[in-house]
Amino acid sequence: MNKKKWKFTPLQIAAHLGSLIPLALMLWDIANGNLGIDPIRNFTLRTGKTALVLLLLSLACTPVNTLFKFKQVLKLRRPFGVYSFLYASIHFAIFIGLDYAFSWALIQDALLEKRYAIVGLITGLILLALAITSTIGWQRRLKKNWKKLHKLAYLSGLLAVIHYIWLVKQGVLDPWYFAAILLILLSLRLPAIKKAIASLRAKKMQKTAR
Numbered sequence: 001m002n003k004k005k006w007k008f009t010p011l012q013i014a015a016h017l018g019s020l021i022p023l024a025l026m027l028w029d030i031a032n033g034n035l036g037i038d039p040i041r042n043f044t045l046r047t048g049k050t051a052l053v054l055l056l057l058s059l060a061c062t063p064v065n066t067l068f069k070f071k072q073v074l075k076l077r078r079p080f081g082v083y084s085f086l087y088a089s090i091h092f093a094i095f096i097g098l099d100y101a102f103s104w105a106l107i108q109d110a111l112l113e114k115r116y117a118i119v120g121l122i123t124g125l126i127l128l129a130l131a132i133t134s135t136i137g138w139q140r141r142l143k144k145n146w147k148k149l150h151k152l153a154y155l156s157g158l159l160a161v162i163h164y165i166w167l168v169k170q171g172v173l174d175p176w177y178f179a180a181i182l183l184i185l186l187s188l189r190l191p192a193i194k195k196a197i198a199s200l201r202a203k204k205m206q207k208t209a210r
């Protein structure tokens with residue numbers, strides 16, 4: 001029988017464990033009754049923040065390889081992306097199940113009236129499409145279109161940051177830090193910047209070879 005070998009590098013194991021820690025901490029807090037004064041808001045914020053952080057980590061993998069020629073990190077794009085989707089799903093489930101108690105009319109109103117909710121929903125739908133098509137099977141099926149589709153990850157990052165900016169009070173800087181990180185990650189994708197990095201690396205190699 002052709003047994004598939006599961007080989008995980010220490011980096012992959014660390015990424016999986018690290019991604020699951022926020023979930024474990026939430027379950028721990030639930031089990032111990034550490035729910036705070038507004039448990040629904042507490043878990044909404046925690047799942048939303050974790051989804052965003054993991055999405056940015058997933059988007060950071062390619063630029064990290066561009067900068068440091070560290071190929072191993074490319075294998076982390078998928079797990080970080082899928083975990084981001086997991087936390088976004090819990091975030092959404094808390095919103096519809098706990099915040100709005102499955103009151104569909106109210107949910108519909110909230111989703112249509114609050115601009116941050118519409119943007120959040122679009123982000124969630126993009127993450128859903130990316131998570132479903134993240135397998136090798138879908139990569140083969142979609143061929144060239146797979147890469148095009150997965151470029152939407154950047155759009156989802158941008159929309160998630162907009163969602164965050166729109167829901168905080170004016171003057172709160174936190175979402176802008178995420179916006180700055182996203183901007184840096186996007187700029188490292190630009191062909192001109194990539195070329196400059198490659199030529200810097202070539203010069204450095206020449207120097208060390210001398």
Ligand code: HEM
Binds near residue numbers: 124
């Ligand atoms: C239909 C989809 C979504 C809805 C309805 C929604 C709704 C919410 C709500 C109600 C809050 C809390 C607002 C507050 O009480 O201050 C929130 C916060 C947040 N959400 Fe979402 N969200 C959605 C999707 C997403 C997605 C897909 C992401 C990221 C990938 C995300 C990231 C965040 C972040 C980062 C926060 C702020 C966390 C903080 O302040 O620490 N949300 N969202």
